[in-house]
Amino acid sequence: MEITYVYSKFRREFGRQGLFSDRAEAVMVDIQPNPRLMSNFVVKTPRDQASQACMDMSEHPVNTERFESSNCGINHMEGAWPKDINPRDLEQTVRFKKKIEKEENYVNSLVHLGYVMDHCIRQNNTIDIYQEHFKEDEIEKVPEFPTAKTMSVFRDPNQVKRTITGLSWHPDGGRKLAAAYCSLDFQKSPPDMSFDSYIWDLEKPNYPEMALKPESPLVCLDYNPKDPHTLLGGSYGGQIVLWDTRRGSQPVEYSSLEHTHRDPVYKIIWLQSKTGTDAFSASTDGQILWWDVRKLSEPTERLVLDPSREGNLDQALGAISLEFEPTMPTKFMVGTEQGMVVSCNRKAKTPAEKIVCTYEGHHGPIYAIQRNPFFPKNFLTVGDWTARIWSEDIKESSIMWTKYQMSYLMDACWSPVRPSVFLTVKMEGVLDIWDLLFKQSEPTLSVKVSDKALYSLRIQDNGQVLACGSHSGEATLLHISSGLSTLQKNEKSLMAAMFERETKREKILEARQREIRLKERSRSEQSREDEAWREDGDEDPEQILAKVESDFYSMVEVEMRKRERERRAAAPQEEEARDENEVKNEEEDEVKKEDEEVEKEEDEVKKEDEVKNEDEVKNEDEVKNEDEVKKEGEVKIEEEGEVKKEEGEVKNEEEGEVKKEEDEVKKEEDEVKNEEDEVKNEGENDEKNEEEDGETE
Amino acid sequence: MSFRRKKGAEVEETLKRIQSQKGVQGIIIVNSEGIPVKSTLDNQSTVQYSALIHQLVMKARSTLRDIDPQNDLTFLRVRSKKNEIMIAPDKDYFLIVIQNPSA
Numbered sequence: 192m193e194i195t196y197v198y199s200k201f202r203r204e205f206g207r208q209g210l211f212s213d214r215a216e217a218v219m220v221d222i223q224p225n226p227r228l229m230s231n232f233v234v235k236t237p238r239d240q241a242s243q244a245c246m247d248m249s250e251h252p253v254n255t256e257r258f259e260s261s262n263c264g265i266n267h268m269e270g271a272w273p274k275d276i277n278p279r280d281l282e283q284t285v286r287f288k289k290k291i292e293k294e295e296n297y298v299n300s301l302v303h304l305g306y307v308m309d310h311c312i313r314q315n316n317t318i319d320i321y322q323e324h325f326k327e328d329e330i331e332k333v334p335e336f337p338t339a340k341t342m343s344v345f346r347d348p349n350q351v352k353r354t355i356t357g358l359s360w361h362p363d364g365g366r367k368l369a370a371a372y373c374s375l376d377f378q379k380s381p382p383d384m385s386f387d388s389y390i391w392d393l394e395k396p397n398y399p400e401m402a403l404k405p406e407s408p409l410v411c412l413d414y415n416p417k418d419p420h421t422l423l424g425g426s427y428g429g430q431i432v433l434w435d436t437r438r439g440s441q442p443v444e445y446s447s448l449e450h451t452h453r454d455p456v457y458k459i460i461w462l463q464s465k466t467g468t469d470a471f472s473a474s475t476d477g478q479i480l481w482w483d484v485r486k487l488s489e490p491t492e493r494l495v496l497d498p499s500r501e502g503n504l505d506q507a508l509g510a511i512s513l514e515f516e517p518t519m520p521t522k523f524m525v526g527t528e529q530g531m532v533v534s535c536n537r538k539a540k541t542p543a544e545k546i547v548c549t550y551e552g553h554h555g556p557i558y559a560i561q562r563n564p565f566f567p568k569n570f571l572t573v574g575d576w577t578a579r580i581w582s583e584d585i586k587e588s589s590i591m592w593t594k595y596q597m598s599y600l601m602d603a604c605w606s607p608v609r610p611s612v613f614l615t616v617k618m619e620g621v622l623d624i625w626d627l628l629f630k631q632s633e634p635t636l637s638v639k640v641s642d643k644a645l646y647s648l649r650i651q652d653n654g655q656v657l658a659c660g661s662h663s664g665e666a667t668l669l670h671i672s673s674g675l676s677t678l679q680k681n682e683k684s685l686m687a688a689m690f691e692r693e694t695k696r697e698k699i700l701e702a703r704q705r706e707i708r709l710k711e712r713s714r715s716e717q718s719r720e721d722e723a724w725r726e727d728g729d730e731d732p733e734q735i736l737a738k739v740e741s742d743f744y745s746m747v748e749v750e751m752r753k754r755e756r757e758r759r760a761a762a763p764q765e766e767e768a769r770d771e772n773e774v775k776n777e778e779e780d781e782v783k784k785e786d787e788e789v790e791k792e793e794d795e796v797k798k799e800d801e802v803k804n805e806d807e808v809k810n811e812d813e814v815k816n817e818d819e820v821k822k823e824g825e826v827k828i829e830e831e832g833e834v835k836k837e838e839g840e841v842k843n844e845e846e847g848e849v850k851k852e853e854d855e856v857k858k859e860e861d862e863v864k865n866e867e868d869e870v871k872n873e874g875e876n877d878e879k880n881e882e883e884d885g886e887t888e
Numbered sequence: 889m890s891f892r893r894k895k896g897a898e899v900e901e902t903l904k905r906i907q908s909q910k911g912v913q914g915i916i917i918v919n920s921e922g923i924p925v926k927s928t929l930d931n932q933s934t935v936q937y938s939a940l941i942h943q944l945v946m947k948a949r950s951t952l953r954d955i956d957p958q959n960d961l962t963f964l965r966v967r968s969k970k971n972e973i974m975i976a977p978d979k980d981y982f983l984i985v986i987q988n989p990s991a
Contacts (some may be wrong), residue, residue, distance in 0.1 A: 271921035271922040271923050272923060274901065287923075288923075288925050288926070291919065291925050292899070292925065292926070296980060297899075297925075297980075297981065298898065298899055300978040300979065300980060300981050301899050301902065301917065301978075301981060301983065302899065302902055303978070304900055304976040304978055304981070304982075304983040305899075305902030305903070305906060305983070306902075307907070307962075307963065307976045308903075308974060308976045308983055308985055309905065309906060310908060311963065311965070311974050311976075312906065312911075312912065312974070312985065312987060313909070315911070315972065315987060315989040316910050316989060317910065319990075321967055441980070526891045791895065
């Protein structure tokens with residue numbers, strides 16, 4: 192190693208000892224916190240800090256007492272009169288007034304006020320100072336989501352809760368709601384259940400404004416649209432009950448037991464008439480009765496819902512819902528327990544003509560039926576798990592329907608302001624609002640109103656407020672968003688187009704159905720003719736039959752021989768093939784022979800049939816006994832051999848028959864023809880098959 | 889005597905002039921206590937208007953005074969759907985006029 196550098200140091204300078212001394216403390220460095228650095232950091236809140244052994248705390252809800260308020264009027268009396276003057280004494284008051292008028296102060300101030308007032312009056316007359324200048328530019332509406340808000344809930348004040356089965360709005364602005372309470376469970380109502388139904392004032396949800404006390408609970412209620420003080424109710428016992436709210440809670444009149452319904456009255460509606468006293472009711476005893484409320488002892492008219500139009504009460508259908516549109520006073524519709532809608536004309540001359548037509552489509556009772564207020568030809572029905580829209584002209588089926596819902600639909604109504612909106616209530620306590628122009632497959636808005644089933648639904652004439660009644664006696668008042676309750680642009684024309692389109696579609700489907708039915712009928716008639724014709728030319732078919740039989744037997748023998756050969760030896764395929772070919776040749780010969788015979792003796796139609804028959808037979812046999820693939824090939828060969836004599840169609844048919852698995856698309860005529868032929872020759876084939884089976888076994 | 893009558897006549901004249909304006913439905917003069925001194929409407933309406941409007945004017949006046957003690961109510965117009973109620977208040981009396989300008 193090379194020495195690169197040398198340095199020298201005195202020995203005494205090495206290893207100096209550490210000399211320590213005391214010294215006062217001195218601040219070496221003072222680093223202040225720099226607030227600007229704070230911005231690099233974030234305060235961590237909240238912090239999850241686990242703690243042990245901390246105080247026990249608990250959560251506790253507190254229910255405050257309900258503040259009950261009641262409205263009451265205060266009687267005002269005229270005040271401010273000086274003590275010595277009695278306000279009711281006209282003379283005194285007049286004297287007092289005259290005294291005031293003479294005061295100078297009065298005159299001066301009044302003259303001054305007069306000028307001021309005059310100025311303003313003239314101002315008013317010249318120009319409308321409150322004029323809206325920008326009314327034409329409407330504020331752009333932000334598209335809001337449809338909502339329904341619960342405003343209040345009216346609860347049944349009784350201990351034993353009953354279902355709200357009927358609702359009716361007060362005709363004058365809808366500030367009151369009449370609700371019919373009844374337990375519809377058969378014989379399950381407890382003995383102390385109250386029969387009362389209530390009228391609620393919307394401003395006072397805590398207790399009903401008035402109670403209606405019938406002798407048996409009411410199933411339905413209706414306010415008289417012309418006279419807001421009278422109400423008609425249909426009771427569980429079948430009677431019609433009339434109330435006048437001015438006269439108190441007790442009914443004014445009952446319909447007499449002899450002439451009234453024998454089952455609960457499910458719907459009662461006031462009619463439009465000159466006297467304003469007519470109503471009609473429906474019940475499951477199968478009768479529709481018309482009443483004049485001035486004389487409830489007997490119905491004015493009666494209609495039995497007998498579809499056979501005989502007026503037979505035993506055959507009558509029970510009515511569950513009624514529909515009446517004031518614009519069409521002679522027609523009305525009834526929804527029955529059996530799922531049929533019966534359209535009736537009141538003005539028909541004979542009772543038989545009263546039932547105009549029926550519409551079938553529901554699987555269960557039709558709980559609600561209503562015509563669209565804008566398009567009276569279309570009506571909505573709900574029953575079982577669907578809601579259906581019908582057109583009066585199409586009697587076969589409804590033109591539009593919802594898919595099957597998860598629970599039973601109990602009531603429905605159209606919105607009175609929007610032709611495309613309708614509402615339904617379900618047994619699971621859900622209110623559905625459907626907007627047909629927006630979405631047809633699902634409700635536009637689904638609101639869970641209550642935990643119990645909802646039984647009734649009524650919307651007010653303004654289309655914004657609605658009430659639904661539940662199983663536990665709660666009537667919920669809901670407010671729908673304005674999007675669902677204001678008429679949109681072009682809505683009427685769009686709905687009209689939609690209804691027309693659907694009606695047309697149903698018409699076309701109906702027509703097509705009819706066509707198919709006619710075709711079937713004509714074909715079956717034709718086949719009957721053919722058979723009849725066949726029977727006339729008896730001998731020829733018999734001869735051919737005999738021939739076919741003999742051919743069949745020979746063929747079977749050939750097959751049997753072939754099988755033995757196969758069994759005897761693991762013969763090389765060539766032999767088999769040879770054998771098969773022999774067999775085939777024989778078969779072909781036979782076929783050709785038959786063809787010739789057939790041609791000589793019969794028309795083309797029969798020839799085709801026979802050939803087909805034989806081919807069918809043969810094909811079936813071959814398919815059964817040997818490999819299908821091989822057979823198909825062979826058959827094809829055979830068929831091709833026969834092509835010269837047959838038409839293309841027939842060939843196609845045969846190939847199609849054989850290659851059933853391969854060909855899926857067939858012409859209808861071919862199918863039908865084949866069906867016919869098969870039908871005709873089923874007997875023969877069956878016999879042959881049986882024989883063959885017997886032989887092979 | 890004649891002097892007083894003139895003054896009295898002035899009031900009548902003022903009222904007549906107001907009454908003759910287009911659309912004026914009624915005039916009521918109310919004193920500071922709320923007693924209707926003169927009115928062109930029927931008794932029941934008069935009593936109702938005077939009582940209610942008196943309260944309204946008192947409230948309006950006190951509101952303004954609360955906001956700004958120097959301020960005072962000079963005129964009050966209540967425009968409703970059907971008509972307009974105009975109230976000219978004074979220290980001791982108000983003049984109430986109900987007008988329907990579009991009629």
